[in-house]
Amino acid sequence: MFRLLSPSLFPLIFTPNISQTSMSEASKHILSQALLKLKATGQFRTLKRQEDMGVDFTSNDYLGIQRQFEAYPFTVSMGGSGGSRLLKGNHSIHETVEAFCADWFKAEAALLFNSGYDANLAVLSTLPERRDTLLYDQRCHASLKDGIRLSMAQHKFPYQDLKELKTKLGSAEGRVYIVTEALFSMDGDWCPLQELLELAESRADTWVVLDESHSTGISGPQGSGYYTSVHPSVRMIARIHTFGKACGISGAVVVGDQELRDLLINKARPFIYTTAMPPFLAEAILYHLKATKEAETNRAMLQKNITFWGKTSKTQTSSPIIPWIIAGNEACREVATRLQANGLDVRPILSPTVPKGEERLRIVLHNYNTEEEMKTLCEELLKEKAQ
Ligand SMILES: Cc1ncc(COP(=O)(O)O)c(C=O)c1O
Known part of the structure; x- marks a missing residue:
């Protein structure tokens, strides 16, 4: 009988009477310690309601699309999607949004995600394999960095500028993925995309992953993104367009070849192991995307x-x-x-x-x-x- 009990269970079973209150005091203590550290370094943040903060020099609603739709009545059925896209959750509206995006962003195919964060995690945890190298602009967004952390690639190096990238590319092993934002979210400058693509073309098996979060809607013909304003390159493997910035809503797509879409559907955990976007949200997204394209x-x-x-x-x-x-x-x-x-x-x-x-x-x-x-x-x- 005793053999069946793991030793690690003993303290739980035999500790006399830890009351609810003392447990909560213990957890409060742990949490306060973490909060104290944040407060001591001036990093403690609180949530503020967005309505009463004055003239907007903060939101990512660059084109006023969010404002435009705030006053727009939208009657919908409120139901959810019913599951993962691979099970019960795939609805025709998801595919309509994807077809619209593939056309707008000039790609063969698109795959919809609940957020840009998920999309970045999906691409970077799926594409690179063990022997590959990831070279990423050091200013990349946290979601790209988290994706890089999740990826199987053994070699992951930040670069500061093109010069450093060239050097690191010279000694890189395996297949190489160069990861960058099109428009840097905190610095407001544009990445040297043409040069990055040329660099990728100068080495075998080298590919570019481009996060178009802040460029979607504001650059390229009809706001189709930064990539559509440079020479197209076969080395552009995946572009991530998010809808929470100029499009004024939420969600994202990864666009590229049909094979990229198929691979993500089959292997990307942030796509497979999550409930698909509710159809009403996908429908609202479509309105926002059309408005952004026409703006x-x-x-x-x-x-x-x-x-x-x-x-x-x-x-x-x-x-x-x-x-x-x-x-x-x-x-x-x-x-x-x-x-x-x-x-x-x-x-x-x-x-x-x-x-x-x-x-x-x-x-x-x-x-x-x-x-x-x-x-x-x-x-x-x-x-x-x-x-
Ligand atoms: C460059 C960049 N990539 C990805 C994301 C994440 O997108 P989302 O807000 O849709 O999760 C953001 C959001 O701030 C971003 O700035």
């Missing part, structure tokens, strides 16, 4: 605002994401709080999200920001700088 006036207005900001702030500005560096978590947070108190919704991006010393306000321009609003923000920032 030429919004794109022109956004571009006008980007140019206005560049002139007013006397900075080089090539995208709607403007990093305003204020080193130090506390200092950066204080400036953001002052701006918010003046009715300007600007948020601080703190370390460790960005490297220490590069803490910043992430200013986001939209088609709906007025010149007056941008001028006010600019003046406030210059005042802060002068202090």
Whole structure:
């Protein structure tokens, strides 16, 4: 009888009477310790409701598509999908969204995901195999880095710039995947995509994975993304387009060849082991995607605002994401709080999200920001700088 009980169960069975309260005190203690550490380093964050934060210089709703749909009545059946896409969860609307995306993003096929985070995990945990090498821009988003962590590849190296990439590519082993964002989410600059593709072409078995999260809707013909504005290359293996930024909703697709779609359906755990998106969400996504594709006036207005900001702030500005560096978590947070108190919704991006010393306000321009609003923000920032 005793042999059947694992020794590790003994403490649980014989510990006299641990009450609910003391268990909860113990867990509270553990949690408070973790929170104290965050507070001590100025990294503790709280959730704020988005309604009452002032003029929007923060959301990723670059083209105002989210705003446009907030007032749009949508009558739907509220049911879920019924399971994973591979079981009961595959509905025709999922495939309609995929067909729309394949056409819009100029690819053979598309596969829908619940989020960009899932899509990045799926691509990077599926494509690279054990002997392969992953070379990734060190500024890549956390979801790409988490995907890289999950991948089987033994060799995973960050690169800082093209020069370092070239060196690392020279000594890389196996099949190589170069991973980058098209428009960097925290720095607002564009990756050197043409050069990356040429580099990939210069070495056998070298491929590019491109996260188009922040470029979708705002670059390329009809907002079809950054890749569609450079020379197409056979070395582009997977592009990830997310819908939570300029498209103003949520979800994502991975686009590429039909074989990529088939492989992800068969092997990508973030695709297989999750409940498929509810059909009503896929339907809403389709409305948002169509509106984003057609939003030429919004794109022109956004571009006008980007140019206005560049002139007013006397900075080089090539995208709607403007990093305003204020080193130090506390200092950066204080400036953001002052701006918010003046009715300007600007948020601080703190370390460790960005490297220490590069803490910043992430200013986001939209088609709906007025010149007056941008001028006010600019003046406030210059005042802060002068202090
Ligand atoms: C570059 C980049 N990739 C992926 C994601 C994740 O996308 P999602 O919000 O759809 O999960 C984000 C979101 O912030 C992002 O900025």
